Amino acid sequence: MTAPLVCAVDPESPAGTGPPDDVGAVADVVLIRRSRGEPELFGVIFDRYYPEIHRFAANRLDQVAADDVAAETFLVAFRKRAVFDSGEPADGSASADHAGETGIGAGGHVRAWLYGIATNLVRRQRRNEQRRYRALARAPRDQSVVDHDERITAMVSAQSVQRDLGRALASLSARDRDVLLLVALGELSYHEVAVALEIPYGTVCSRLNRARRKVRKALGDTDPTSHDRDPGNL
Numbered sequence: 001m002t003a004p005l006v007c008a009v010d011p012e013s014p015a016g017t018g019p020p021d022d023v024g025a026v027a028d029v030v031l032i033r034r035s036r037g038e039p040e041l042f043g044v045i046f047d048r049y050y051p052e053i054h055r056f057a058a059n060r061l062d063q064v065a066a067d068d069v070a071a072e073t074f075l076v077a078f079r080k081r082a083v084f085d086s087g088e089p090a091d092g093s094a095s096a097d098h099a100g101e102t103g104i105g106a107g108g109h110v111r112a113w114l115y116g117i118a119t120n121l122v123r124r125q126r127r128n129e130q131r132r133y134r135a136l137a138r139a140p141r142d143q144s145v146v147d148h149d150e151r152i153t154a155m156v157s158a159q160s161v162q163r164d165l166g167r168a169l170a171s172l173s174a175r176d177r178d179v180l181l182l183v184a185l186g187e188l189s190y191h192e193v194a195v196a197l198e199i200p201y202g203t204v205c206s207r208l209n210r211a212r213r214k215v216r217k218a219l220g221d222t223d224p225t226s227h228d229r230d231p232g233n234l
Contacts, residue, residue, distance in 0.1 A: 028110040032084050042081060046074050049111065052186070053118050059185050065128050073118045084113060109195055115186050116196035119178050126174060133170035137163045165225075168218035172211050179204055180211040184225035 028045065035042040054070035061069060077084075122129065169177060182193045190208070194201045216223045 032081050032110060035078075036082050039078075042074075042078050045077070045110065045114075049114050050074065053114055056115065056118060056181075056185050057122060060122055060132070060181065061125050061128050062132060065125050069118060069121045069125065072121055073114060076117050076121075077114055080117075084110075112188060112192040112195040115182060115188060115192070116198070119182065119196060123174065123178075130170055133166045135166070137167035137170060164218050165215065168215045171218075172214060176207045176211040176214075179207040180215070180225055183208060 028048070031041050031044050035045070050070060053073050054066060057069040057073075058066035060066075169180075172180065178197065179193055182188045182196060183190070188196060190201060190204045193199075193204045193208075197204070212223055212226060215225055
């Protein structure tokens with residue numbers, strides 16, 4: 001049976017993630033385009049997004065692998081910047097109609113694009129990721145590690161989840177886990193996840209619902225990966 005689509009209310013990415021404001025967001029698109037002729041401008045994109053891309057990778061892989069994935073994400077993005085297409089006007093001024101159709105504001109495509117590259121690279125490290133979750137599943141329930149920040153990330157990161165959540169994450173299909181963690185760790189909107197993974201919006205909803213059901217079942221109807229709504233609404 002097809003999972004019901006209950007993503008009608010798509011939360012915006014929480015404050016503090018992604019570009020700081022609309023001006024900075026628009027500049028992302030402009031910088032990508034200008035960097036084709038002025039490569040040094042890509043360094044601004046690196047500075048803006050490297051910390052959160054690295055954190056995303058570090059929450060799924062060991063430190064060495066996370067370092068490699070984060071660095072390679074920007075290397076791949078730099079090499080592919082010539083074919084990046086945000087679908088926005090050449091001056092970076094996304095129209096209201098465009099933002100409404102995609103659900104992504106100006107510059108959101110750049111962030112989603114980077115997370116998509118990072119996710120593809122994490123996929124090459126599946127054994128590493130599975131080992132990490134299985135180790136968490138064997139860890140004592142009271143194990144705690146200093147978190148990376150004070151956000152929901154601390155609740156689902158590979159260093160702080162309890163063993164039941166580690167077991168649940170390990171049991172998810174790669175596709176479902178990617179969607180779940182892009183929302184929970186990357187704090188991407190559902191539209192951004194669709195762009196990042198190049199899949200339909202409805203597919204994002206169905207995969208997310210399926211993943212969250214499994215997580216709730218494993219944790220007794222508790223879902224620490226859900227920070228955008230009451231888990232009971234899914």
